[in-house]
Amino acid sequence: MNFDGLWIGQVAMAALMNVSFAFAVGSALLAAWLAKDARQSVSPARPGWTRAQRSMLTATIVLVLADLGWLLYQSASMSGVALPAAFAVVPTVLMQTHVGYGWSVAFGGALVLLGTALSHGTGLLRNVLLWLAVLAVAAGKASLGHAADAGVASAAIGMQTLHVLATSVWGGLAMAAGLAVLPALGASTARGMLIRTAAQVSNVSIVAVALVLLSGIFNAVRGSGGSFEAILSSTWGHVLTLKLMLVALALVLGGLNRMLALPRLRRTASTMDAHTFVNLIYLEALVMIGVFVVAAALSHSVPAFTALG
Template identity: 60%
Template sequence: MNLDGLSIGQVALAALMDVAFAFALGSALLEGWLARDGAGMRSAPSHAAWHRARGSLVAAAFALVLADAGWFFYQAASMSGTGLVAAIGVVPTAIAKTHVGHAWCAAFAGSVLLLLAALSHRGGRVGRIAFWLAALVVAASKASLGHAADAGAWSAAVGIHALHVLATGVWGGIVLAGGFVVLPALDGSPARGALIRLASRVSQASLVALGVVVLTGSLNAERGLGGSVASLQSSAWGHLLTLKLALVLLAVVLGGLNRISALPRLRRTAATTDAHTFNNVLHLEALAMVAIFIAAAVLAHTAPAA
């Protein structure tokens, strides 16, 4: 990857797309869990957290649409070798005649559908189905925009990477939306029961999503390294992958501390100190998750070692 203005802007927008997508998925899950717990009622102690999850969902979906649109302008400028302003005239041709343009159209349409589903929060079951259908479209399209598409638009590599994007979005989104937005609203004593129940769901869902991330990520890494571990040291892609793995390990350690230590104590005592400990560790995990998404965006815009 060349370190010029276009590439830096494109990577920044790609990272924003990943964070916004994850935030939307995590907010949707947290909102659904809180709604089943009765948080939608104004008198519920956890209503403020539910309201935050709703607002976070809409804001993240809106940010995803804007980041998607901005990213393609940078991509069109990069493909044509022009500036951003001149790239406006290239966009129709890039959409109509390139694989990147076709995949981006699907991703952008999925992002718009995801936003519409987020806005229609009273849509009930139909709205939820539309939301997760849109999430699948976005994940599959983003996989088609990456290195996995080198094996073919309908290849197993694209399918594996699409599952990786979706699982990473769920894992990262629960941590991001939970650590930055939702769980801090349950810090008071009246909402302590809701915090314990939601923290248990966050921990369990994160563990399941992490398992899928590790499996699909291992397959992606093997393909990108060309089956040679030596490429970790001999290529820029390998160095970036090592950095990403180190950040993932940090997030896993923080999540493990919450699951093994903080959460059991919180269940036993329901004490304010233990609630603060869980939320603080989750906040640190969310910061690590942002770094993971930035590293992943740089990795996606760097030629694989293979």
């Protein structure tokens, strides 16, 4: 593993893919929860729903562009050529490597996801396509990492797909809610909508966190070969440790919101308590962005068991 310009470019594009995909997933969930109440133009839920729709569209556009950028950097890295010359290698990578196959699935899902974001519809067909696209992106992304070494039809791919989905739901809800949607529900007339949406975010996040921890433990054991020493003495292990510290910080912030801020907000419905909840989820969103960036570096680092033989 060389920490050169190509590696940095790959990690940067992968981080952008992680963040944009999660933002799109979180925005889609929030838009679905607010859609019924937002149908009336004067509904207090409408500003939040509009923010969710716009953030989903923006995130899917960024996802498509980041996918293309990552493929170019990956092609240059695999072929050992400079970045401008990688354009000629892209067709070979797409048609003759497992990376190309996995990327094609993820990119196809991203295009469908973009199409659903552009439609702004709420029908059954659109929703089915949206979540099938989310699954395709997650499965494709899982096939681009170390899990693919175990084969396409393997427990490693299945667990990594689950990990990508669960992390995207948890982090995506934090980012979309804290950075876009909940601030748009700050008016006193929207306080009931804010409380209900906050509760939905908290409840779904609990399930997502449980799945993140389950799949994360599986991936950590697999990547380290079951050796704690491998984690302590490898670059991969150091990056994993940083990721775990950020995840722990996000859990603390989420726990404070669920155990303290949300119950108080339900009791008082005050502006101060609403701001406290939104501020905490804003901080959690920033931490989750860090988690996605470190996760990108981790996926482009040599696993501990490989590095130590």
